[in-house]
Amino acid sequence: MAVQPEGAPCWADAMFGDLDGAKRFYGEVLGWTFGETASEFGGYTQCYANGKAVAAVVPPMPGQEGQSQWCLYFASADAEATARRVREAGGEVVMEPMRVGDFGTMCLARDPGGVMFGIWQGGTHEGFEAMAEPGAYCWAEVYTREPGASDAFFPAVFPYTAKQMEEEGVDFRLFDLDDRTVLGRMAVTDDFPPAVRPYINVYFTVPDCDAAVARATELGGVLRFGPMGTPFGRFATLSDPQGADFSVIDITTTEGEMPKVTDVS
Known part of the structure; x- marks a missing residue:
């Protein structure tokens, strides 16, 4: 790449x-x-x-x-x-x-x-050799209890512009590089379990979200959320047997209309 x-x-x-x-x-x-x-x-x-x-x-x-x-x-x-x-x-x-x-x-x-x-x-290792392919990284979201701090911080460190998702009851922001959206930010509210810590949730692409969830839980993983259909793909959030959180997403199976966003840069 x-x-x-x-x-x-x-x-x-x-x-x-x-x-x-x-x-x-x-x-x-x-x-x-x-x-x-x-x-x-x-x-x-x-x-x-x-x-x-x-x-x-x-x-x-x-x-x-x-x-x-x-x-x-x-x-x-x-x-x-x-x-x-x-x-x-x-x-x-x-x-x-x-x-x-x-x-x-x-x-x-x-x-x-x-x-x-x-x-x-x-240097000689430039990073991902594939993205948005089965088994490869696809997307990531910052989960934070201090959304205002994250919203100011990331565009100050990286050349991001920002958009806010217009969805009632959800505080979700998108960060863009030029015309490409590269990162999300989810506000962790009181609706989330107290154990949810600030972290970046990494999504890996799978050909079948439900099958990946079934295999993960058979192997000792814990389903945290989903599977759920969205306009971006069908996804689920899991913890592996050693406690690392991650998500899987089937980007070929989409559902619903794209949400409206407002430029807040």
């Missing part, structure tokens, strides 16, 4: 205490195969859909053991400059920009509401 523009989602990975268990689960649910584990990079293991790199799984580093969580990375031409903008916008740089061999430079950060995300300045 072409190099992603500044601010576009470009990669996803997750730490798992049981790496073999994660490979079994996602291999069955998303059809992934796995590359060789790179011991020189902490056991980093790339995941492939139809031979294309779409994500990675890795064991936790010492002191980082805990609940697994997917991390979405945004493309940057200069990770140091992006990290500065994170701080200037009121966010936190959790891990300073770090060179990863010839692959690129990574950085981890949080927005003011506690949403963790990554920054990736590509």
Whole structure:
């Protein structure tokens, strides 16, 4: 794929205490195969859909053991400059920009509401080799209890314009790069369980949402929401057996009319 523009989602990975268990689960649910584990990079293991790199799984580093969580990375031409903008916008740089061999430079950060995300300045590894194909990344949404903070933060760090969805009872925002919508923002209200933490929910494409949900739950995953039909596709949100939340979506099965949006940039 072409190099992603500044601010576009470009990669996803997750730490798992049981790496073999994660490979079994996602291999069955998303059809992934796995590359060789790179011991020189902490056991980093790339995941492939139809031979294309779409994500990675890795064991936790010492002191980082805990609940697994997917991390979405945004493309940057200069990770140091992006990290500065994170701080200037009121966010936190959790891990300073770090060179990863010839692959690129990574950085981890949080927005003011506690949403963790990554920054990736590509080298030989430019990011996703496929998107919106079975097994590949498709979409992501920021879930936050501080929507105003996220709404100000992300366009200050990345060159986003924003649109607000006009749907009664739902506070949902869309962030665009030029004419392409690249990220959503959902306000976590009191209607959500207290356990829902600020995070970015990553969607992976599947050919059949219901079949993917059935397989995931057979393998110990937990259905959190759905399956539900939308104009964008039929989707469901799950937790894997190690607690990492993610969504699956069949973008070929759509239902209903597209929602109206208002430019709020």
